[in-house]
Amino acid sequence: MHWIKLPKNIFQKKYNPMKTLLKQIQEELNDISTPEAKTAALKFVPGITTVYGIRMPVLNVLAKKYKEGGFELVKELWNSGAFEEKILAAKLLRFICKKDPELAMKLVEDFSKNISDWAVCDTLGMQSLKPVAKKMQKEIFNLSGRLIRSKNLWQRRLSLVLLEVFTKDKTLHPEIMKRIMFLKEDEEYYVQKAVQWIKRNFEKHS
Numbered sequence: 315m316h317w318i319k320l321p322k323n324i325f326q327k328k329y330n331p332m333k334t335l336l337k338q339i340q341e342e343l344n345d346i347s348t349p350e351a352k353t354a355a356l357k358f359v360p361g362i363t364t365v366y367g368i369r370m371p372v373l374n375v376l377a378k379k380y381k382e383g384g385f386e387l388v389k390e391l392w393n394s395g396a397f398e399e400k401i402l403a404a405k406l407l408r409f410i411c412k413k414d415p416e417l418a419m420k421l422v423e424d425f426s427k428n429i430s431d432w433a434v435c436d437t438l439g440m441q442s443l444k445p446v447a448k449k450m451q452k453e454i455f456n457l458s459g460r461l462i463r464s465k466n467l468w469q470r471r472l473s474l475v476l477l478e479v480f481t482k483d484k485t486l487h488p489e490i491m492k493r494i495m496f497l498k499e500d501e502e503y504y505v506q507k508a509v510q511w512i513k514r515n516f517e518k519h520s
Contacts, residue, residue, distance in 0.1 A: 335383055336390045339376070343368060343398055355397060361431040364396040373398060377405035384410055385417055392425055400425075400434045407442040415446040419453055422476075426461060429468035432504050439475030447479045454480075455489065462493055467502040474508040481515040491516075 343366045352367025380387060383406070391403035403425075411418035422442055429435045443454060454476055461473035474493060480486045490512065497509055 332383070332386045332390045335380070335387060336394060339380060339391070339402075340394070340399075342376070343396075346372060359397070359431050359433045362397040362433075366396060366398045368398050370401075373402055373405060377402055377409060381406055381409040385414065385421070388421060392421075392428075397431070397434070401437050404434065404437040404442045407438075408444060411443055411446050415443075415450050415453075418443060418446065419450060419457065423457055423460075426469050426472050427466070429466075429472070431468075432471070432507075435468050435472050435504075436475050439472045440478055443476070444479055451480070458493060462496055467505055470497060470500060470502070470505050471508045473497075474505075474512050478512060478515060481512060482519050484519065487516060 347367040349367060351369050352365055355362060355365050355367060380402075383390075385407075388403045388406050388410070391399045391406065407418055407421065422438060425438060429438070443450065447454060458473040458476050461469040461476075464470055464473075474497065477486075477490050477493065480490060494509055494512060497505055500506060500509070
């Protein structure tokens with residue numbers, strides 16, 4: 315019988331720097347969380363379950379701190395699933411979306427399938443693609459068109475939130491109004507809130 319000698323490390327887990335960085339961030343989130351912030355989040359953002367308890371200004375600072383983690387860190391944070399981790403992922407995407415606008419668009423569409431509250435929805439819709447909104451206008455409107463017909467209420471809300479940045483451009487009002495009219499009879503509360511919000515923005519810029 316001939317024995318095959320295997321490498322000593324064959325059963326060791328492959329080192330993943332993003333997993334290590336994610337763990338570091340999670341430890342930091344735990345350290346800076348407060349009971350007051352957690353209570354506030356649970357009160358004002360219905361639907362969230364896993365929450366650290368961190369104020370938005372603090373998450374803004376963390377997004378700048380960890381932006382060098384790039385798209386891989388964005389995906390790790392989003393998939394980890396906690397409320398603040400998803401918010402942080404969406405905020406990080408804003409800092410790096412110019413590096414690869416097409417990938418940023420794809421991530422927003424992928425992430426839209428796993429939204430469970432208005433705060434994550436609106437952060438993703440208003441912040442993640444804002445730096446490339448002018449360049450990717452056609453693609454963002456196309457994404458909105460796909461999401462607006464979804465059975466998922468958060469994707470329908472996102473279809474309007476993505477267009478908020480364009481409400482300052484009067485030439486785009488007719489196209490945006492078509493989306494509003496499409497959703498004006500939507501039975502979901504958070505979709506209707508988005509409809510009212512975008513209509514108010516029209517009045518500001520009319």
